[in-house]
Amino acid sequence: MAETAVQTDHEPGAAPAPPPRGRRGRRTVLVASALVVVAAVAVVGALGLGGGGSQEGSSAPPRSGSTVPVTRTTLTERTTVDGQLGYGTEIPLPVKATGTVTWLPAEGTTVKRGGTLLRVDDRPVVLLYGTLPMYRELGLTAGTQQGTRQETGAEGDTQKSGDQGRTDEPSGAPAPSGSPTPGGAGAGAGAEGTGAGGTGAGAGGSGGTLRGMDVLQFESNLAALGYTGFTVDEEFTGLTARAVRRWQKSLGLPQTGTVGVGDVVYSAGKVRIGHANARLGSPATDDVLTYTGTSRKVVVNASAAEDSWAVRRAAVTIALPDGKSVKGEVASVGKSATAPEEGGGEGDSAAPTVPVTITVKDQKSVGRLESAPVTVEYVGRERADVLTVPVAALVALAEGGHGLETADGRFVAVKTGLFADGRVEVSGSAVREGMNVRIPE
Structure with a gap:
C-alpha cells in the first residue's frame, strides 16, 4: 500500500519530489562548515603556525631563523670621535730682534737648525735647537x-x-778684571x-x-x-x-x-712656518711669525665628561678621508675644559671639551695630506673570556628581562653585559658554551 502510494505521487517523466525542507537545510550547513575548516587548516599550515608541521618538499618557511652557538670570546667596546689632521696649534715665535722686518719666509716653509727665520734690519734671525730661551x-x-x-x-x-x-x-796673560x-x-x-x-x-x-x-x-x-x-x-x-x-x-x-x-731663536727642533702677523716694512714684534712642528698630528676636542680614554701613550686608530687607517698615540691632554661657543641655537646641549693631541709615528702612512677631517677610534671597555651571542638572538621575556630560545623551543633567562661589535655578553645558570640558540625572525 505504501509502495503504491509512493508511485502515485510521481508521474512518469516528472522530476523527483524534493526531500523534506528541514533535512536539506542541515546537509547544506554541514558541507559549508567542512569547506571552511579545510581552508583554515591550509592557511595555518602555510603560515607555519601549527598543524602537523611542514611536509617534505614544502616551500613554507620554518617557524624561526637559523641557530647559532654560544661562543666564548673577548668583547671590546670601540668608540669613534671626530678629529682634525694638521700640524697642531700655531704659536708665536719668540723673536726678540728689534727693527724693521725686511724679509719673511713663505707659509709652510720648513726651517732647520742654522736656517733663517726672518730678517730684521736685513740681519738674519737664526733658528737653533734648545729649550732655554735666549x-x-x-x-x-x-x-x-x-x-x-x-x-x-x-x-x-x-x-x-x-x-x-x-x-x-x-797662552797669554789674563787682562785685569776691572x-x-x-x-x-x-x-x-x-x-x-x-x-x-x-x-x-x-x-x-x-x-x-x-x-x-x-x-x-x-x-x-x-x-x-x-x-x-x-x-x-x-x-x-x-x-x-x-x-x-x-x-x-x-x-x-x-x-x-x-x-x-735678538740674533737667534730657540725651538725644540725644526719648525714649520705658520702665518705672518706683520708685513715687510713693519716693526718686528714678538708675534711677528707663528710656527708649528713639522710632524702631522690629530687634535680631538673630546668631551670633558667622557675623556677617560685620553691618557698619554694610549693607542688609537685614525681613519683618513681616503678610507685608509693609520695608528696613532695620545701625546697630550689639555688641562682646561672649554665651554661651547655661544649662539649654537636654542637648546644647544654641547658639553665642555678638552683638546687631545694624537701623534702619528709613521708620517709616510698619512701620504701627502696636510689638513683634513678624520675619525679617531679608541678602545673603551673590554671583557675577556666571556660567553657571547649575536645581539639579534636576544628575546624579551614576558616576566621581564632578556632570554634566549634554545634549538628545541625552550626559553632560558640570561643576564646581559657588554654590547660590542654586534654581539652581547650573556650569563646565567642555563647558558653554556656551545649550546645552540635561535635567532628569531
Missing part, C-alpha cells in the same frame, strides 16, 4: 776682552790671550756687530768668563753646525768667540764674536 747677550766678558784680540788679517788666525783657566786656550770695555767689542766691527746695539761685554759683569747653561746650549748648536775648535761646556771663552766669528762671516754679518739677544 735671554742675554753671549760674548766675552769685560775682564777677558781688554787687549786680547790681535787681528792678522785672516779670520780664524785671530789670537786671543784672554781665555784664562782653560787648557785648550792659547779694565774698561770698548763699546764695539768686535774685531774692528764696532757696536753694530752685536745685533743688540750694545757692548761686547755681554751679561758678564765685572770680570771673569761668561758661564751658564745657555752658553752650553749655544755652544752645542755651534758645534753641530760645524764651527768647532772649542770645548762644548758652560764657559764662553776666546775660542768660542773665534768660532762665533767664523759663523758670523758665513751669515754675512760683522764678525764680532758676540751673539746678540
